Amino acid sequence: MAKKVIEIQGLNFYYPDSTHALKNIALDIFEGESVGVIGPNGAGKSTLLLHLNGILRGDNHIKLFDMEISDKALPLIRKKVGVVFQDPNNQLFMPTVFDDVAFGPLSMGLSKDEVNRAVNEALREVDMLDCVNRSSHHLSSGQKKRVSLATVLSMRPDILVLDEPSSDLDPKHRRDLIAILKRLSATKIIATHDLDLVLEVCSRVVLLNAGRVVVTAAAMEVFSNRQLLEENDLGIPIALCKAG
Numbered sequence: 001m002a003k004k005v006i007e008i009q010g011l012n013f014y015y016p017d018s019t020h021a022l023k024n025i026a027l028d029i030f031e032g033e034s035v036g037v038i039g040p041n042g043a044g045k046s047t048l049l050l051h052l053n054g055i056l057r058g059d060n061h062i063k064l065f066d067m068e069i070s071d072k073a074l075p076l077i078r079k080k081v082g083v084v085f086q087d088p089n090n091q092l093f094m095p096t097v098f099d100d101v102a103f104g105p106l107s108m109g110l111s112k113d114e115v116n117r118a119v120n121e122a123l124r125e126v127d128m129l130d131c132v133n134r135s136s137h138h139l140s141s142g143q144k145k146r147v148s149l150a151t152v153l154s155m156r157p158d159i160l161v162l163d164e165p166s167s168d169l170d171p172k173h174r175r176d177l178i179a180i181l182k183r184l185s186a187t188k189i190i191a192t193h194d195l196d197l198v199l200e201v202c203s204r205v206v207l208l209n210a211g212r213v214v215v216t217a218a219a220m221e222v223f224s225n226r227q228l229l230e231e232n233d234l235g236i237p238i239a240l241c242k243a244g
Ligand SMILES: Nc1ncnc2c1ncn2[C@@H]1O[C@H](COP(=O)(O)OP(=O)(O)OP(=O)(O)O)[C@@H](O)[C@H]1O
Pocket: 015, 016, 017, 019, 021, 039, 040, 041, 042, 043, 044, 045, 046, 047, 048, 086
């Protein structure tokens, strides 16, 4: 059986204004699997994802690779877990696209040549190599989203945590994204409203609503339960509508 890489037990999280955003979350993630995190606006998807590399700490009921998340473990955890934020403006902060994508590999202590190679490869994967010398802040939303993905791909993390990776992407680059995700062997946790992406990429789904896990099940089991989807303000993947 695959190794457990993330173990969450009884996780609660309150924002400073006392919003109870995560309620008694329990979830195990296994090496190499792709898990879709779905649910309506405000369900807690982004809040949960921000716990997976210690950006938010909650009451710390999370183990990553059998490690508790502690200040001491954070540098190692950040090497192993790459998070792409929902808003690329929170991800991109360096003067140029190159600097943003090089930031991770540089902090891992790679040589100049290795950094250049990692940046080139990651930008080519997301079709943004043409913009390597531009300012990230002047890119379009979809271009920023693609560079954000490259900042994490360049680190080759064991676990990829992606928050709305397909939002703002045009159809061609959304297809490219799906192809990249299918090709990568990393463990993937993907929060999204793009249920067709989940259907193509993820074998398991976690459905959140109002800070609670409603169900964790095989993707097809969730997507074939029309009542469950409607009760949670979700639609049905277009690919399944066409199928009847
Ligand atoms: N910085 C914050 N301070 C206070 N409350 C917050 C903050 N960020 C999010 N929340 C609240 O926490 C809850 C979960 O929000 P979260 O952003 O995790 O939802 P989500 O499932 O990612 O939604 P979406 O589909 O809109 O991205 C919501 O009630 C939201 O209003």
